[in-house]
Amino acid sequence: MPPSAELESLEEPQFNWGKKRGRGGKLKNVQFYESFTYDEVDYTLHDCVYMYVQDEPVPYIGKLVKIWEDASESKKVKIHWFFRPSEISYYLRDMEVAENELFFATGEGTGLANINPLEAVAGKCDVVCISSDSRNPQPSVEEIQMADYVFYRLFDVKNCLILDKMDDKVGGLDVEFVFNRKENYNSLDIPKLGSKNTEDGRNAMVCREIMKLGDPHTPEVLKTRVTDGNKLADPNSVDQLKTRESDGNYDLMNKEREKSARKSSSLDNSSFKSSKLDDSSKSPKHEDKSGDQILTFPGNGIKSAVTSVISSDAKSKSGHDKNTVGPGENAKPAESLSALDERLSKANVFPSKEEMKSGDHQHSFGTGKDSELIYNSSASRERPSNTNVVLPELKPKSGHVRNSVGPGRAAKLDGDPCDLERKAPKASDFSKERPCVHDIGHEKDSAGHRKDAKSAANPRALDEGPSKKAKVDNSFMSSEDENNTIQKSEKYVGSDAKKLPTAVASTEDKTKSRLAKESIGMDKCHTKEATKFSSGNLSKSCAVASTSKNGGKVEGQTFEVTRRPVVGKSTWFRELPWEERVQDSHDQGTLVLLRNLDPEYTSGEVEDIIWHAFDENCTAKMIQRTAVSSPHSGQAFVIFKTKDAAERVIRKLNDGCLMLPNRRPLVGCHGVLPRVSGRQTSFTGHLAIDDVRRQIQRDMKDAVSTSHYSQTNTIEYEMAMDWCLLQSRSDLWWKKLYEVQREQLRKLRANLKSY
Amino acid sequence: MGSSSEEYAAFREKVRRTIYVDNMSPLVTESVVKASFNQFGNVSSVQFIPTYLEPKTMARAALVEMEDSKQARDIIADMETHPLMILGMPRPVRARPAEIEMFDDRPRKPGRRIQCRWLEPKDPDFEVAQKIKQVVNRHAAEASFLLEQQLAHEAKLANQQVETLKANYKKFRLIDGLNEDGAVKRLAEFYKMPVSDP
Numbered sequence: 011m012p013p014s015a016e017l018e019s020l021e022e023p024q025f026n027w028g029k030k031r032g033r034g035g036k037l038k039n040v041q042f043y044e045s046f047t048y049d050e051v052d053y054t055l056h057d058c059v060y061m062y063v064q065d066e067p068v069p070y071i072g073k074l075v076k077i078w079e080d081a082s083e084s085k086k087v088k089i090h091w092f093f094r095p096s097e098i099s100y101y102l103r104d105m106e107v108a109e110n111e112l113f114f115a116t117g118e119g120t121g122l123a124n125i126n127p128l129e130a131v132a133g134k135c136d137v138v139c140i141s142s143d144s145r146n147p148q149p150s151v152e153e154i155q156m157a158d159y160v161f162y163r164l165f166d167v168k169n170c171l172i173l174d175k176m177d178d179k180v181g182g183l184d185v186e187f188v189f190n191r192k193e194n195y196n197s198l199d200i201p202k203l204g205s206k207n208t209e210d211g212r213n214a215m216v217c218r219e220i221m222k223l224g225d226p227h228t229p230e231v232l233k234t235r236v237t238d239g240n241k242l243a244d245p246n247s248v249d250q251l252k253t254r255e256s257d258g259n260y261d262l263m264n265k266e267r268e269k270s271a272r273k274s275s276s277l278d279n280s281s282f283k284s285s286k287l288d289d290s291s292k293s294p295k296h297e298d299k300s301g302d303q304i305l306t307f308p309g310n311g312i313k314s315a316v317t318s319v320i321s322s323d324a325k326s327k328s329g330h331d332k333n334t335v336g337p338g339e340n341a342k343p344a345e346s347l348s349a350l351d352e353r354l355s356k357a358n359v360f361p362s363k364e365e366m367k368s369g370d371h372q373h374s375f376g377t378g379k380d381s382e383l384i385y386n387s388s389a390s391r392e393r394p395s396n397t398n399v400v401l402p403e404l405k406p407k408s409g410h411v412r413n414s415v416g417p418g419r420a421a422k423l424d425g426d427p428c429d430l431e432r433k434a435p436k437a438s439d440f441s442k443e444r445p446c447v448h449d450i451g452h453e454k455d456s457a458g459h460r461k462d463a464k465s466a467a468n469p470r471a472l473d474e475g476p477s478k479k480a481k482v483d484n485s486f487m488s489s490e491d492e493n494n495t496i497q498k499s500e501k502y503v504g505s506d507a508k509k510l511p512t513a514v515a516s517t518e519d520k521t522k523s524r525l526a527k528e529s530i531g532m533d534k535c536h537t538k539e540a541t542k543f544s545s546g547n548l549s550k551s552c553a554v555a556s557t558s559k560n561g562g563k564v565e566g567q568t569f570e571v572t573r574r575p576v577v578g579k580s581t582w583f584r585e586l587p588w589e590e591r592v593q594d595s596h597d598q599g600t601l602v603l604l605r606n607l608d609p610e611y612t613s614g615e616v617e618d619i620i621w622h623a624f625d626e627n628c629t630a631k632m633i634q635r636t637a638v639s640s641p642h643s644g645q646a647f648v649i650f651k652t653k654d655a656a657e658r659v660i661r662k663l664n665d666g667c668l669m670l671p672n673r674r675p676l677v678g679c680h681g682v683l684p685r686v687s688g689r690q691t692s693f694t695g696h697l698a699i700d701d702v703r704r705q706i707q708r709d710m711k712d713a714v715s716t717s718h719y720s721q722t723n724t725i726e727y728e729m730a731m732d733w734c735l736l737q738s739r740s741d742l743w744w745k746k747l748y749e750v751q752r753e754q755l756r757k758l759r760a761n762l763k764s765y
Numbered sequence: 766m767g768s769s770s771e772e773y774a775a776f777r778e779k780v781r782r783t784i785y786v787d788n789m790s791p792l793v794t795e796s797v798v799k800a801s802f803n804q805f806g807n808v809s810s811v812q813f814i815p816t817y818l819e820p821k822t823m824a825r826a827a828l829v830e831m832e833d834s835k836q837a838r839d840i841i842a843d844m845e846t847h848p849l850m851i852l853g854m855p856r857p858v859r860a861r862p863a864e865i866e867m868f869d870d871r872p873r874k875p876g877r878r879i880q881c882r883w884l885e886p887k888d889p890d891f892e893v894a895q896k897i898k899q900v901v902n903r904h905a906a907e908a909s910f911l912l913e914q915q916l917a918h919e920a921k922l923a924n925q926q927v928e929t930l931k932a933n934y935k936k937f938r939l940i941d942g943l944n945e946d947g948a949v950k951r952l953a954e955f956y957k958m959p960v961s962d963p
Contacts, residue, residue, distance in 0.1 A: 038846075040945070102886065104838075106781070106834075106838075120793065151923055176933070259772070263877070275878065301901060306835075342830050358859055368852065413915060422815060466769060474772055569880065569882070570879070570881075571880060572878050573890075588815075589815065592817060605897070605901050605902065605905055606897070606901040609866045610865070610866060610874060610877075611879075611944070612871055612872070612873050612874075613869070614873060615873060615877075615879060617880060619879060620882065623881055623883070631815060632866075632869070633868050634814045634815070634868065634869050635864060635867045636785075636787065636814055636816070636826050636867070636868035637785070637787050637859075638908070638912060638915075639824070639866075640904065640905070640908055643901050643903070643904060643905065646865070647817060649848070665885065666883055666886075667886075667888075667891055667894045667895065668881055668882070668883055668884075668885070669881060669882045669883070669884055669885040669890075669894060669896070670881055671878075671879055671880055671881075674892035674897075675880075675884075675895070675898050675901075677898045677901050679902070683817060691825070693790035693791060693792065693853060693856075694824075694856070694919050694920050694923045695788075695824075695853075695855070695856025695919060695922070695923045695926075696790055696852075696853030696854065697853075697854065697855065697857055697923075697926065697927060697930055715958045717797070717800070717801035717804070717849060717850055717851040717852070718849070719843075719847040719848070719850075720847065720848045720849075720854070720855070721851055725855075725930075725933065726850070726854050726855045727848065728855075728856075729855035729929075730848035730850070730854070730857045730925050730928075731848070732855075732856055732922060732926065733788075733856045734848060734857060735846070735920065736918060736922055737788065739918075740915045740918065741915075743915070744911065744912055746866075747907060747908065749913055751900075751904045751907070754900055754904075755897065755900065755901075755904075758896055758897050758900060759897065761891055761893045761896075762890045762893050762894070763889050763893075
């Protein structure tokens with residue numbers, strides 16, 4: 011190779027075009043692109059990038075808004091600029107600006123955007139939008155910490171104003187491109203962002219996305235979506251679940267599910283939503299055919315399909331042979347149920363996930379509420395059935411979640427402990443309505459309006475709904491005899507597809523009632539509640555609340571940490587000051603130091619976590635951050651009541667693994683306090699030559715204040731400068747150390763599969 | 766819950782009003798801090814940050830809440846350019862904007878939900894998580910090592926300064942002595958140089 015060529019190859023970074031968009035320009039000779047690879051970095055439209063500027067110490071930062079190659083084969087990018095605070099400091103005045111904050115350009119005029127040669131792109135820049143705008147997919151704290159820059163305000167280049175509200179368009183750019191990308195935030199960090207608003211916002215977003223996908227020919231799209239689940243969203247979870255379905259491997263405790271669970275915690279939402287969407291988008295289609303009644307029909311089909319799968323899930327969970335159900339379902343070829351089956355598999359995706367999320371009762375309640383809302387707005391009748399089944403269904407699975415239904419939720423949402431009860435009657439109301447849907451189904455069936463395979467399946471599915479409902483009470487009773495029920499269920503599977511769900515439902519109720527039974531010993535009042543309503547669902551959910559006490563830590567299950575009840579806090583004695591208590595407990599061996607907590611947690615939250623994870627009451631204190639504290643790992647001292655408890659917790663944390671949100675496994679060890687080495691009167695850096703000291707003290711006495719700014723012409727100032735230098739140096743050490751640590755953690759966390 | 770988010774917002778405002786001050790002598794008391802910062806504004810409260818993990822001789826840190834956030838910002842800016850001595854010298858105290866996590870009594874962040882999970886040992890993530898735990902412990906060890914180093918550096922600098930000061934002091938004592946016992950005058954007369962009285 012001639013040297014020149016070699017040189018060239020060194021200088022010319024690798025370049026490839028990615029996805030094409032369209033052609034443009036007057037002569038259609040401009041090719042637009044959506045992505046490209048430059049110097050081994052993939053860039054996509056609306057990425058944020060560093061732009062190399064000659065003679066500038068720091069690169070500019072902008073957003074790629076257009077990428078194209080014109081007729082002369084020169085590659086161009088249009089960059090919508092971010093401003094650094096330093097660039098617009100004049101206009102910022104004394105506004106508070108974060109260290110790494112940027113301002114996105116808006117308005118019209120110079121400075122908004124420029125066309126640059128593509129080669130000027132110097133690298134990717136991680137800019138996170140921290141706007142609290144509901145349209146903005148909210149980033150997690152971690153993401154904000156990891157981000158190179160953040161922004162939430164705009165700088166109007168025309169009027170030179172700082173704006174913090176975004177309209178639908180920002181400087182000609184659709185606002186959705188200004189905010190964070192949706193997909194980045196769907197699977198991440200739900201717990202963190204759990205504030206209701208953001209979640210709703212995200213759901214809405216997902217919803218819209220799906221609507222976009224599913225709009226034309228919904229049924230078909232749905233089908234494909236289910237079959238090639240990976241196309242739609244999370245390849246892993248959908249795929250895995252699908253495979254699982256086809257294998258008939260219903261071991262729901264297997265880890266795959268766990269893995270997928272996290273990833274899909276939002277996906278399930280979306281799939282759930284999507285089924286609703288499908289209902290609604292599909293129904294108009296049928297509407298013109300058979301009018302209003304049909305409107306409820308397909309929906310119910312789906313919902314009951316969901317139901318049946320959910321119940322079979324429950325069954326497998328209760329450790330019985332689920333495979334009999336699978337074939338049973340598939341053994342109805344006459345109805346050409348492929349569509350339904352697919353839907354079932356899809357439905358399966360969602361309950362199992364939901365289940366894994368288990369702790370997330372709020373979620374399930376949320377959906378439940380959703381459906382109620384929809385019901386109230388009289389959109390469709392089948393919704394209640396969904397509510398009834400899905401909602402309580404999810405709860406028993408999350409059986410290990412403390413208070414998942416009762417107090418916990420109450421505390422979370424509106425502090426109304428009777429919430430559950432209120433819900434209960436409603437649910438039974440719905441079930442009353444179900445038979446009427448059932449009838450409609452029959453009418454419709456006979457009328458023969460249904461033509462496509464899917465709708466053919468629907469009557470069956472619809473039948474399931476009511477029949478199951480009708481038998482809820484039965485099954486609850488029959489659940490006394492577990493074996494009996496299983497037999498029954500298997501029989502049903504074999505003989506009558508219609509009754510299958512009933513049987514399954516009863517097994518599910520059996521699980522439920524077992525829980526309930528357990529709970530009798532545990533918590534009488536809960537059980538009372540349960541029996542009062544005598545609906546299987548209800549007793550189940552109540553049972554959850556009480557069983558949570560013994561079901562403390564089921565491995566592989568998620569639980570939500572809610573406020574623990576205040577127990578055993580004696581108000582008789584004023585507590586000793588914390589410092590003394592720490593010292594005492596250190597001497598008694600009841601002091602535990604926790605690491606890797608989210609530094610944002612409060613002491614109370616740490617106590618709650620301990621209570622939920624170990625069933626131990628304790629006193630915790632987050633160690634307050636100082637200039638040298640790690641920003642990655644929050645530490646807390648926890649004082650336990652007994653040494654045994656402390657030992658147990660440490661052992662469990664060491665041998666097991668308690669995963670906190672944001673991929674933080676909790677670390678615990680014995681709290682060791684530094685030895686108190688007498689009372690030291692001198693302080694490093696404060697000079698203690700006897701004579702000088704006396705001098706200083708005399709000065710201090712004379713001085714009005716004991717503090718002063720150092721004057722520049724003194725030896726003191728010079729020495730102070732030495733200290734300042736050392737302080738800045740140590741600052742740099744810490745910064746560097748924590749940077750390295752952050753990187754190490756990031757790499758390790760990336761290896762976690764289920765996030 | 767509106768009240769909690771209001772409470773949180775109020776707390777955020779308080780954080781903005783507050784200065785984090787460290788490198789303070791353990792002898793410094795609340796009233797001393799108050800007095801020092803009242804020179805530049807109005808202190809509404811002072812709260813020391815306890816350091817459990819570090820030796821007691823470590824420099825102390827405190828949260829000084831000012832009347833408003835502007836005062837706090839101005840003081841921080843001033844202290845960056847002028848070293849402030851409190852109860853001793855020449856080691857200046859250092860100021861920074863306070864952060865939420867520095868407060869012991871911080872309220873819960875509204876809307877935060879914590880979900881925990883016990884990983885099963887056969888979970889593929891289990892190994893990784895165990896590794897993370899090790900790394901976290903190692904990081905803590907690294908941090909305490911660095912802290913030791915920093916303290917060592919501080920001690921070294923202090924010693925150096927003590928030496929310098931001693932040497933200077935000795936020099937001044939010498940000069941003073943020469944002045945006092947009339948040696949300067951005698952020498953001046955001897956060399957016929959004009960000397961003004963000190």
